[in-house]
Amino acid sequence: MPLKTYKPTASFPLRPLACAGAMLAVLMVGNASAQNFPITPEQRATAGQVAQAGVALSELAPNAPDSYTVKRGDTLWAISGLFLKSPWRWPELWGMNLQDIRNPHLIFPGQVLYLDKSNGRARLSTRAPGAQGDDPTTVRVSPRTRFESLGDSGIPPISLQAIEAFLTEPMIVDEATFERAPRIVATQETRVLLSRGDRAYARGQYSSGAAGEALSEGPGKSRDFRVFRNAVPLKDPTTGEILGFEAQYVGKALLERGESTREVTDAKGKVQSELVPATIDIVVAKEEMRVGDRLLPEPPRELPNYVPSAPNSTQGGQIVSVYGNAVSFAAQNQVVAINRGTVHGVERGHVLALQRESHLVTDKTDTARPQLRLPGERNGLMMVFRTFDKVSYALVLQITDSVKVGDRFTNP
Structure with a gap:
């Protein structure tokens, strides 16, 4: 109004x-x-x-x-x-x-x-x-x-511009979900790369491996899909446990026709069943797509409601990854993944304190050269803005020094 x-x-x-x-x-x-x-x-x-x-x-x-x-x-x-x-x-x-x-x-x-x-x-x-x-x-x-x-x-x-793309692009999935996800199997005119406006073909049901669900246009079925590739495992820096897989977002596709089968008769009069893949149209292309890329249903659009607050329970963990290609350190207004999620009581809006790791130094003023353990110091603050089961994304709001994988965090 x-x-x-x-x-x-x-x-x-x-x-x-x-x-x-x-x-x-x-x-x-x-x-x-x-x-x-x-x-x-x-x-x-x-x-x-x-x-x-x-x-x-x-x-x-x-x-x-x-x-x-x-x-x-x-x-x-x-x-x-x-x-x-x-x-x-x-x-x-x-x-x-x-x-x-x-x-x-x-x-x-x-x-x-x-x-x-x-x-x-x-x-x-x-x-x-x-x-x-x-x-x-x-x-x-x-x-x-x-x-x-x-x-x-x-x-x-908070500044929504810093996380706007993050609300739609990266997605954390478990290994089974990613393996069962439909994939692009063919292109028109044997094209190698796909971009916006191109048509391609996909399958969700396989006879071997992790059999998924066929792409269909039935009631309650999504026609809007995000296209991903290269699901990178996010591992706990201490235990090595795989907490989830971070799928790389490359675009969006619209399902035009579901996959099906049809009966055909060969030259010898024998009836055989042929597989007809689903037809998809590429509607958004952040990067060029190719055969083998996966499809995941478009999730419901969320209205950002991030209210900074301290966690009600004691929280502590480590940085799992710094988002971005070939990025090793995070600065202010960059995004990191942490090894805590909804199963640990982490919620959107929780503010967490980044800690600089403690380390050993040699006391050169002492002739015996003893090793001293310097205590960890607060390095800044970050706020969780997206949560999954065992992983969450957080925005670095304040920082003294850079943040790297393995750095710890606690309650503010």
Whole structure:
């Protein structure tokens, strides 16, 4: 729904802070159903407590500003980090502003957040400290009409651009699922490579090996498929256990006709059964495809709802891989895979602390040259944004030094 601004009278009295709260309420109502971001009972309870008592000044960031104007491109993580020592403690930030911001997922550019540190407690509000609700400030505005999509203007919890491609491209599958996945078996005119707009043929049912399910157009069957190749095993750095297979995304295909069989009579009058592969059309091509690439059904589209929070249970594990071809180290805003998933209680939005590995050094100041074990140090923070059974993907949000396979993580 477009937002329309009307022309006021020459000295039309506006109460900017009150109007901001009222407009925010309208924006929330209009956008809440579209985004449908979850707020857990625990988060709401925490916010309610903080809204009443405020936050201890010791919990504020050392350089917390007295006010901040929300800008396009901001994230909830970044705004939380301005005011709090621990950015993942967003319920406190929300609770400090519970009166004006009833849904932390709906903060918009142009809002001014004020930090009130009176009475030894900190509170955040869209009202300047000491401002009265009936302040008769007169504001002159120029007449203009502005249209804006409300669905795209809300401030996200983290930078979705950093993980947008990750929501559709890599997929973790078990070995059996990948072996049973339908595969491209032939092309038109014996082409070696396929691109967008090409037609190819695929099979899902085999007589040998891991027999899969035939590609069909029956009720409840998917016609949309992602095309993958080179399922790389993700192994636990310590135990060597294969946690899953990371399939390389190369494009998408649409099933036009299912596979079947037909009876034919040969020259000797003998009736034989012929296999007719399924017909697929390549609709998206990130890379050129070829015979042998696998097909997996297009999963339901998910609405990102990543809310940074600390895990409720004790978590600890290691980095399994750094995503990207020939990438050995991860920096800020890069993606890593970790050896913990839903079976371990890991959820989307969990913030984890990266640890620099401890190592041995020689004390050269001692004539005996003893070996000293230096303790591991915190190296940064990452946030889980996609989970599987035993593996999860996380985005590196803060980093001191680079991250590599085998590095450990703990609760923040």
